[in-house]
Amino acid sequence: MNDPYGTFVDSAVGKRLAKALGLPMPVQLRRHTPGAPLLEGPALVLGGTPAAEAAARLLTGWGVEVQTSRAESVKYAAVVACFDGIDTPAAIGETVLDLGGTLRQLATNSRVVTVAEDPEAASVAEDPAARAARQGITGLTRSLAHEMRAGGTANGIQLGDGVGLDAPGAAGALRFLLSGRSAYVSGQFLPVTTTAGRLPEDPDRPLAGKVAVVTGAARGIGAAIIRTLARDGATVVGVDVPAAGESLTAVVNELGGTALPLDITAEDAGARILEHCRSRHGRMDIVVHNAGITRDKMLANMDAARWDSVLAVNTLSQLRMNEAFLAEDAKDVVGEGLRIVTLASTSGIAGNRGQTNYAASKSGVMGLAAATAPLLAARGGTINAVAPGFIETEMTAKIPLLTREVGRRINSLSQGGTPVDVAEAIAFLVSDAAGGTNGNTLRVCGQAMMGA
Structure with missing residues (x-):
C-alpha cells in the first residue's frame, strides 16, 4: 500500500507535526496473524449481565486475561460492554459511564464491543421504552467509534430473541470483532438472530474440509x-x-486449488460451476460473488450498454447462479449448510456521483442477500453481503492524488483498507462461527463518513 502521508505520520517528526496541526494520524493496524494471541493485553468486561458473564467465560477460554472492574494502572486491549436486559434508556447510563472512564486506558489498536438485544426484535415491537433503549446502544456505539484513537475500533453485537452471547454465532461474532481479522471494521453491528452455528476446533483453520x-x-x-x-x-x-x-491459474496453483475460466453472465454459469465442483471436488460449501465491473458516467450521459453491462455482471448473474445452486438437482453437490457472501459497496449505501449504475447494482445485491436469506436458512445455510469502502487496489491507485487522499482520510481510521481486510470479513461470514448471522450487510470501510 503506497500511502506516503501515512508513512510520514508514522515517523517521529511526522507525528509531532500532525499533532500540532490537528491533522489525521493513522497508525499501522493490527491485522490477523495465524498463531498470534487473540488480544495483546487484558480485556475489561462491563455490565454485570448474563452476556457479561458469558463474555468473561469465553474470553478466559480463549486465553485472555479478564477483569470485571477497572484498575487505574492497566492498559486494556479490549472492553466488552454488555447492555442485555435493559428495558428503558435510563438503564444505559451506569455501564456507559464506566466505559467512558476506561477510554483513556485503551492500548493502541484496542477493541470495544457492545452487546445488546436487537432493537428490531419482535419482542419489543410494541414496547417504546425497551426499543428506545436498544436503539440507543446503536447510536452510542457508532459515536464511540468516531472517538476511538490509535487504530482502535468500536462495534456491536445485536442478539435476537432467545439468543445469548454463548450461542455459537454470537461467540463467533465476539471473537471476530476482538481479533485482528476486523482491523478495518468499525461502527458496525453483527446481528445474531439464531442459535445456529458452530465454533471451529482450530481457530486458525475454521474452513478446514470446505470447498x-x-x-x-x-x-x-x-x-x-x-x-x-x-x-x-x-x-x-x-x-x-x-x-x-x-x-487465475497462477493464483489457484499457488494454493493447490482449481481454476474455472468462465463468463459469469452466461446462462449456464451456475450449472458449469456446479459441474466443476462435482467432478473435481465432490461438493461445494461456500460461494463468494466477488466479480464486478464499473462503467461510470453521469446519468445524463448514461447509455444502455453501460447500464446493462454493470447490472448484468454485478446483480443479474448472481440471481441466476444462486437459483442454480439452490435447485433440487444441485443437492448432490451443495447439500446442507451452503454459505454465500456477495460483494456490495458503500456506493450502494450512500450513492456516489457518476455511479448510478454501479450503486444500483450494489444496492441490489444487498436486497438480494436479504431476500435470499430465508431460503438459505431453511437449508441450514446463510447469505450475507460485505460492503467495502476505500480499499487500496490497482483501481484506486489510478484515482487523482487529491481525490485519493480524501478517500483515505474520511473514515474513523484515517486510512484506506487493504484487500485482506475485505477477505477477512468474508472468511468470517462463510465460516460456521457466523451461522447465526443471515441476510446482513457488513461494511468494511473504517467507518467511512458516508451512508449509515
Whole structure:
C-alpha cells in the first residue's frame, strides 16, 4: 500500500507535526496473524449481565486475561460492554459511564464491543421504552467509534430473541470483532438472530474440509479472498473470465486449488460451476460473488450498454447462479449448510456521483442477500453481503492524488483498507462461527463518513 502521508505520520517528526496541526494520524493496524494471541493485553468486561458473564467465560477460554472492574494502572486491549436486559434508556447510563472512564486506558489498536438485544426484535415491537433503549446502544456505539484513537475500533453485537452471547454465532461474532481479522471494521453491528452455528476446533483453520468458489478471483480483492480462504483451510475454486486465465491459474496453483475460466453472465454459469465442483471436488460449501465491473458516467450521459453491462455482471448473474445452486438437482453437490457472501459497496449505501449504475447494482445485491436469506436458512445455510469502502487496489491507485487522499482520510481510521481486510470479513461470514448471522450487510470501510 503506497500511502506516503501515512508513512510520514508514522515517523517521529511526522507525528509531532500532525499533532500540532490537528491533522489525521493513522497508525499501522493490527491485522490477523495465524498463531498470534487473540488480544495483546487484558480485556475489561462491563455490565454485570448474563452476556457479561458469558463474555468473561469465553474470553478466559480463549486465553485472555479478564477483569470485571477497572484498575487505574492497566492498559486494556479490549472492553466488552454488555447492555442485555435493559428495558428503558435510563438503564444505559451506569455501564456507559464506566466505559467512558476506561477510554483513556485503551492500548493502541484496542477493541470495544457492545452487546445488546436487537432493537428490531419482535419482542419489543410494541414496547417504546425497551426499543428506545436498544436503539440507543446503536447510536452510542457508532459515536464511540468516531472517538476511538490509535487504530482502535468500536462495534456491536445485536442478539435476537432467545439468543445469548454463548450461542455459537454470537461467540463467533465476539471473537471476530476482538481479533485482528476486523482491523478495518468499525461502527458496525453483527446481528445474531439464531442459535445456529458452530465454533471451529482450530481457530486458525475454521474452513478446514470446505470447498469454496470465488468469482473474480484472478487479481485484487478476489485474489486476496481466495488466498485467505485457503489459509483458513478451504479447498478453493477460482472463477474468472477466460481473458484472465493465466493470472487465475497462477493464483489457484499457488494454493493447490482449481481454476474455472468462465463468463459469469452466461446462462449456464451456475450449472458449469456446479459441474466443476462435482467432478473435481465432490461438493461445494461456500460461494463468494466477488466479480464486478464499473462503467461510470453521469446519468445524463448514461447509455444502455453501460447500464446493462454493470447490472448484468454485478446483480443479474448472481440471481441466476444462486437459483442454480439452490435447485433440487444441485443437492448432490451443495447439500446442507451452503454459505454465500456477495460483494456490495458503500456506493450502494450512500450513492456516489457518476455511479448510478454501479450503486444500483450494489444496492441490489444487498436486497438480494436479504431476500435470499430465508431460503438459505431453511437449508441450514446463510447469505450475507460485505460492503467495502476505500480499499487500496490497482483501481484506486489510478484515482487523482487529491481525490485519493480524501478517500483515505474520511473514515474513523484515517486510512484506506487493504484487500485482506475485505477477505477477512468474508472468511468470517462463510465460516460456521457466523451461522447465526443471515441476510446482513457488513461494511468494511473504517467507518467511512458516508451512508449509515
